[in-house]
Amino acid sequence: MVKLFKWLKKYALLIVMLLLLAAPSVTSQYEFYVVQRGVQNAIHVLGLLILIGYSGMLSLGSAALLATGAYTYGILLVKVGLNPWVGAALAVALTTFIGTGLALPAFRLAGPFLVVTTVGFGEIVRILILNMEPITGGAYGLAGFAKLLPSTRWVYYLMVAALFLIAIAVKRIGESRLGLALKSLREDEVAAEVMGVDVRRAKMVSFALSAMLAGLSGVFLANLTGYLSPDSFTAAESASYLLMVVMGGMQSVTGAIVSSIVITSLPEVLRFLSSSRLLVYSLVLLVYLRLNWVRTGKGSLAGLMKTLGFPLGTGRAKDRS
């Protein structure tokens, strides 16, 4: 039993990837669409894994970066008439650039203050999209851009391949010294900087990597839906991405992928609940945290509280002796 568990753990990523490759053949067209969205979300969530899971910087503005990637791709194709691949590359580049800028407030702010800043950023981007109608299509949305590859199925395979490579990269970064430096930000920033970790640079790298993946995910989103609307990029969306990271176990790459796909399909499974869906989300999150708490003694709840910047116990974070 233990052996089987170990084996599963070792090959979990590979198994998930094989299942994903098989998905188009065994699902209905609608189910396939949900899986596609799940994979696309997973790319985004792996970025958040670096930012939130590794580095402990809580962002609730990630949907805005997703929007930046998606809209830049759409606008470059529709309004400028670029080739889809060039458009995609520029979209990812621009999103990375803007996302890296978000690290600036994180130099001085942490915990709830950083959360509020990122929420603010998310709203600004959404409102800009709504109001710059000539470019973005405003509330009517933006449509009419080409896909990277002619068939949806090939876009899907491209996405799965990208997800696989990204998953391995994120995992390796997590195990490397760079990953350790990022994790030290989360645990004890003062100790980290005194041990020679360039805290600002580490924060910038963390924001840059996560923004890059958000941008890429945005490009794929545009490819999947063929239509973009500001409604897909609300703060509530950002919250559900956070949920995906947390449910995936904060630092587990495979966990993040599985939880992204499961949570993406949740609204479809829970469709009958309609507007009380968010309530169910919160309940699921609470139950999960509670269970994890019982299992590990403190585990994720403590981790999340710390991420949110609530001092646990004595508030050691501010103590510098």
Added chain:
Amino acid sequence: MVGSTNTAREVLNVKGLTKKFGGLVAVDDLDINVKEGQICALIGPNGSGKTTVLNLITGVYKNDRGVVDFAGQHVQNLPPHTICWKGIARTFQNIRILSSQTVFQNALLGKGYGNGGVSILQTALNTKKYREATAACTEEVDRILEFVGLLDLKNEYARNLPYGKQRILEIARALITGPKLLLLDEPAAGLNSQEIHALMELIKRISERGISILLIEHRMEIVGKLADWVFVLNHGAKIAEGTFDKVKEDPAVIQAYLGRGGR
């Protein structure tokens, strides 16, 4: 040892260092000198500003006035990681290890940010260059862990270590940064007498490696046995300095300690 240090070069030269917290002058116009290969001690009653001095030297706090020269360069008010790279390492009075990481990972943190000149892309691709850099690093960390006697606990989670071993781990982490000057903030606090004995041996062995040491310590028997030179702080100001035997007879020092209830 004491005699030879007169001719030795200065490693750390602090002049006129001042730090205020609101109305409280935590460090007041302080001059300190540490020479190459010396073990110096910084003593003083509780709240006299010892830890603040370390925070100022390592850049955790910005000072209000004064100069900190390290190996002939101004280092005051540089970012902490830059000061670390220049060769000043420290430990903390309240242990600050990463409790959810292993002993090895904690020590590895002393290597600072990044993968030793290997890019993120190389890391992600697991290239030969990255693997070689990692292997070299692992070897170096293992050697230091062996030096402090923690190698057999390498894969243990840091939170599972007994308190005394956590303190040693912090010293190991500091050594891995490759310091010329090591600042120790009450390394013996909370240790039993056996552990204190081992700690003192370790500090001597570190000193033999040519690393200068500035030690904050409350226990006079440790200061007496280890320190070549002692600085005494009271209310942030230096009230005496000299060899331990001289300083302990100093009326101002006796007064400072007696005034707080006779330590």
